[in-house]
Amino acid sequence: MLTITPSHRPFHTDVTVPGDKSISHRSIMFGALAEGDTRITGFLKSADCLSTMSCFRALGIDIEETEDEILVHGKGLHGLQAPSVTLDAGNSGTTTRLMAGILSAQTFPSTLTGDASIQKRPMGRVITPLTAMGADITSAAGNDCAPLKISGGKLHGIDWTSPVASAQVKSCILLAALCSGTEASVTEPSLSRDHTERMLNAFGVPVSTVLHPDGSATARIAADGVLRSPGAIDVPGDISSAAYFLAAALLVPGSEILVRNVGINPTRAGILTVLRRMGVEIIEENRDDSLEPKADLRVRYQRPEHPERDPHGDFVIGGDIIPALIDELPMIAVLCTQLPGRSIIRDAAELKVKESDRIAVMTENLKKMGADITATDDGFVIHGPTPLYGAEIDPHLDHRIAMSLAVAALGAEGDTVIRDHECVNISYPEFFDELFRLT
Ligand code: S3P
Secondary structure, three states: OEEEOOOOOOOEEEEEOOEOHHHHHHHHHHHHHOEEEEEEEOOOOOHHHHHHHHHHHHOOOEEEEOOOEEEEEEEOOOOOOOOOOOEEOOOOHHHHHHHHHHHHOOOOOEEEEOOOOHHHOOOHHHHHHHHHOOOOEEEOOOOOOOOEEEOOOOOOOEEEEOOOOOHHHHHHHHHHHHHHOOOEEEEEOOOOOOHHHHHHHHOOOOEEEEEOOOOOEEEEEOOOOOOEOOOEEEOOEOHHHHHHHHHHHHHOOOOEEEEEEEEOOOOOOHHHHHHHHHOOOEEEEEEEOOOOOEEEEEEEOOOOOOOOOOOOOOEEEOHHHHHHOHHHHHHHHHHHOOOOEEEEEOOOHHHHHOOOOHHHHHHHHHHHOOOEEEEEOOEEEEEEOOOOEOOEEOOOOOHHHHHHHHHHHHOOEOOEEEOOHHHHHHOOOOHHHHHHHHO
16 A cells, blocks of 8 residues: 655656566567577566566576566477476466467477456457467366466468467467467457567568558568577566656656656557647657667646547547557546547457456546446546545556556545555556655
8 A cells, every 4th residue: 555645736747667578478488489699678677578478487597687677588489398287477468478389389298377357357369269270279267368378389370360460469470370380370350569579570580561441451471480599688667657758747746857768669659649649749859760669758748638639529539540559548538538528439349358357447436536427338428626535445456547547646636555565566566755855
């Protein structure tokens, strides 16, 4: 339990957020499956990424850790060894779904599980396509959730159409195909984050992406690819973590923040588009267009009076941009409480199957803080601006809810108590130290 006192004075500071969670997971996975060693800098040492690391250690991969670097000794596509324990993905959906793809194509059996939240999250979305590829993978409880029992075997190719835009589903299938030496394609209704495709290309395995006129996208991996380590991977800062500090500067009058070294891959940077549509000026400095583009982001406090409105007068966030800001929607919902008029967040039903039901949990907690917010089947309707008041917050052990509402608390009247605040360790162990530096 932690008490947040509102910020009574503006802050002018800079912050360096930790490494990107999605890219950190993938750097361990690709490093392990590659020929050669991979030196990773900027790796996120949070609970989720440490779960991926411990799974690969259990699969016989030697991973060295120092203060600033991780060194993965890759064993190639066929180098993993049968684990002597049940693999534990902890709270991490990315670990569970990507590992399901890798493990389904091994020559040995394995069992993959995770914490209470993971054991409730839908795995049918990977079990079904993997089964169609010839995998033997079942949900031990028969409810399409983990624990997953996987026999292992050689899989065949597939052209899969996924009903949800999910980088985890897409990556699971691409990795299963990679480990089986077969071609495969995944079509999704909107383009989801493409870190897997970028990293496959960097490791020498051709992947193409085709964007269709209706907004859907197809990623295709070639057969018989071999992963060759490029030697080093530098993980940029996580835009999902940066979002909290950009928002903090917009909630505390007179503030200004510079968030350094933030990954701004267009398939992740939807929050920047939405902030600009709210009328917020974001200055990008020191842009670096490497494999994963990055920049320093500067935001000054401003009260958006004239967000871009649709013909009904609403500020609407929906459609193909949703996958590019799915993890930032809790923070965006808080910002919408301060926008004049009606804000509608739609096409985001995926929020219900994240670490918690983020539609229900954000609505419950923001209401306690005085917001005018209604949950819908696929998002929220929010009327603003409303003042926010301190309240007792239950994040339901969901790191992104805890961080979004801690930032809301900075701009509220009266103290806020965050229950189970340690859940931020999932993606950002130093979050509260950095947040308290602002107050
Ligand atoms: C992730 C993909 C997203 C995201 C999650 C990380 C990834 O999930 O919400 O935090 O690293 O691939 P989905 O792909 O299921 O939408």
